[in-house]
Amino acid sequence: MTAAAGSAPERLDAATLGAGPLGRRATLVQFSTAFCQPCRATRAVLAEVATMVDGVAHQEIDAEARLDLVRALGVTGTPTVLVLDARGRVVRRATGQPRRVDVIAALGAAIDARPG
Template sequence: MEPIVAAAVVAALVAVAVVVGFVGRALSGRKQRRRRADVTASDLGLDALAEVATIVQFSTEYCARCPGVRRALNGVVAGEPGVVLTEIDLTHRPELAARFRILTTPTVFVVDRRGVIAASFAGAVSAASVRTEIAALREPRSATPTSPASAMQGSSPRRHSDVIVH
């Protein structure tokens, strides 16, 4: 092969790789459309889903971005009554990766109290994006008055962030 042709092929491959990298980075952490799927507490290794939202972080043992996302989500949960965070290691639960079509980690689901996936994010998601989804889940409930007993139940956040479900 001629050196000029070889150099052109290499340059074209590098250009394609750069474009794919930029597109992948631009799409990382954005809200994704998902087909309707329900999640049960037992799927997540929990006794019950949270009153407002259950944040589910899917990770793997060698995920480089997962610890940073976990810290950000812990910060979100700490300031949100009625919200629980749980982490599932897909290395040990590949059936969930197949069921929910998870192709990258971290992937974060915001699950409402009925078990419906309200939002899904692939890649490093921002705390602000998750807070926006939690606020949207609170919105329909704000029109209905709450009893003092139900207000007390949601007054302190429950954290399950150290739970790795195997």
């Protein structure tokens, strides 16, 4: 997972995402499409990690239904995963199916992110 580039919006919240509540410590946001095979595997990995780490939520967004958000965030393929810190700032992003160890490392960076 790579560090986030300076893209708008600066912070995301549940209303902007149109998803459930964000995690108290971090949130894994997954952009998927209906026929994306790697999206299914990514969903399983992110859901598993979210249950392993206290205060972490996993939210999946249908990229086709949220083209406005896809464009605003520069999502160019699915699955795309954004890792948000407790304040909703994107601290990491990746396209493609992530490995569990990489997701855990990215969460570590999000949880350790300093307020700013």
